[in-house]
Amino acid sequence: MAAGVPRVFVSHLSGVPVFDPNGDQVGRVRDLVAMLRVGGRPPRLLGIVVEVISRRRIFLPMTRVTGIDSGQVITTGVINMRRFEQRPTERLVLGEFLDRRVRLVETGEEVTILDVAIQQLPARRDWEIDKYFVRKGRGGALRRKGETLTVDWSAVSGFSLEEHGQGAESLVATFERLRPTDVANALHHLSPKRRAEVAAALDDDRLADVLEELPEDDQVEIIGKLKEERAADVLEAMDPDDAADLLSELPEEDKERLLMLMRPDDAADVRRLMSYEERTAGGLMTTEPIVLRPDATVADALARVRRSDLSPALAAQVYVCRPPDETPTGKYLGTVHFQRLLRDPPFALVSSIVDSDLVPLPPDAPLSVVTSYLAAYNLVSVPVVDESGSLLGAVTVDDVLDHLLPEDWRETDFHSEEGVAHGR
Template sequence: MAAGAPRIFVSHLQGVAVFDPAGDQVGRVRDLVVMLRVGQRPPRLLGLVVELATRRRIFLPMTRVTAIQSGQIITTGVLNVRRFEQRPTERLVFGELLDRRVTLTETGEEVTVLDLSVHQLPARREWEIDRVFVRKGRKGSAFRRAKGEALTVEWTAVTGFSLEEQGQGAENLLATFEQLRPADLANVLHHLSPKRRAEVAAALDDDRLADVLEELPEDDQIEILGKLKEERAADVLEAMDPDDAADLLGELPTDDQERLLSLMQPGDAADMRRLMSYEDRTAGGLMTTEPIVLRPDATVADALARVRNRDLSPALAAQVYVCRPPDDTPTGKYLGTVHFQRLLREPPPSLVSSILDSDLQPLDPEADLPAIAGFFATYDMVAAPVVDEAGALLGAVTVDDVLDHMLPEDWRETEFHLDEEVATDGS
């Protein structure tokens, strides 16, 4: 659903069909999953509980929802069919929030929740509950709803939903640190006790935990992954950037690697195995297998639409790679690169094949770290294509991964230690 779209009342989503991009129905919505926050801040809508034709209920993150329109929901087509399990920080809208008794802040009057509305935040991929449809008067019985005035109020106009400020549960801690960037939340986790760290990691959703794991020191990554159920550990690895996930897998015993790989989607597992086949400090070992790849007949408008993807890092969004089919890495013949600034200067109908930078030599997968760093410094690049001997694009190396491997191995621990010292000195 595009930013700025009208709000949707959750009662209209009950039983709505969910379709993949090809138009095939994959299931129906049975509930919505939200995370409450401390105080009066509106809850985040994390995703949907979707019932498949097999009666299995799975979790569909809102990041995988591309449209809600005309009584149907369209997804990216990538579904994790692991059975839905509710986490301590999560609440089910239909199962736990509707028909609940809450209090109007202004008058102190108790009311019954009949419905909730959700909307997508402008220029962000997050969704929130913003309004509550309530009825005044006594709560009705199971067979007859009590009569009384019905009205729609802002989420902040009622109490009785949100988490209490006090308490040391994982959900309160998560609500407190929800707005932190992944690197800052990683800093918080690093300084928690192992028991507390495991509690918070277990309560984070897969995408958030994946982002945080990428920012943690290696020992913390292994510790946290080892305390997750194997199926969930595989899901979190799939949600990580492929190069970071491959690095983490590479630190595990061979038997553990194979068990986790067997639980992953075949395509993701194949990417992991391919990345793990390269030496750590080579272009093949540093690259991500998910750059933006377009065919030569794609337009500038197509390229800009792909660049706008909020899930892309700034480095990966800086350029697109043009290749002959297939589009997935390893691709067909690599033809060249189109830089983001060039895309901004060209008419939207222009073909990307007409504005290629074909003079820039790609990296060999066996190129070592000094050669990669020299390439970035020489050409002022933030990302570079990696191409094999047959001319197929294997992936792209980004400048953040180069820096990560050029810094001392313990740079994350040193950074966290310095942060702690600064906080102590300032207290």
């Protein structure tokens, strides 16, 4: 690990308070959730089990943790209050790792795990188990006298999966190495039973990414086999435009039931997208582009662009609008392209470098107009603005390509052996 990246021992996290960005306490840490991986890779930390005020235990993904220090955990403020349910591929760090008897790889000596250290990967929001604090000896009186030492995760056997395992656990761990598109291709060629098992074992964010890459029939099949609350969680994790496309394929009563289970803000975005015709700018757009106020600086914009969960197309530009910052925004003022952000000093205001010459598209602009606009101005994303001048969202080039390619492109050309070979 790179120097300067903090390491935290999980015993110090047990019971510590969890706060939202405003300083209000959400609950307390009760455990951490990890996933074993194949190929001798360290276990990945998925999230934290938080006990909220009502004594309900919920799951807080690590992607929504902004800080762990000084005896507290800080979140983004966006928390799903549904009860935590452990999945087959998940391990509880405090509940299942501590006091476990394992062996040192080098000597074969049996040791007891007393503590586990986690560490954030440099320049990313992912966390991994980094080290184990262990005691030699077999327990009882000897346990008190045994030597203690801190070892790397790779020095201990028993915390990785075998490549040849047939369970969903091993297959899911193997899929972690692949891009969502490649996982989707693998899922498509599994039997319906196996596909459902693997989908149930994937975490919400990963399954959401994979669903976005699957043919519509597979999407409907998988979402229909999930428990309704889990299905709503996955839809929340999907890009709103992809969630709207998927929901539009479901029977009306199923669609409404899932929308009612989703968080109100997420459901509102999806409902808004579903109100537009499919092959229009409104039907193609995402409601989550990067929006900044006029008084934001270039440094602010670059910090937003660096977010790892953004697609390259969405990260290519920011949209400057008056409050509110969420779509539909206040008055749309213009766009600042990524290259311009790199050329100007960090303290410059985005309002001073905004490009207001390009006329945004209305939500009813047909697909042909959107395509021509992107091609004519060499853009990868275009703003969609309503009659009142509010930014509604942005259409990215990948969404346009999805509608220009044949309907079965995910099942044929891209995944053919010849296509993959040329892609490499």
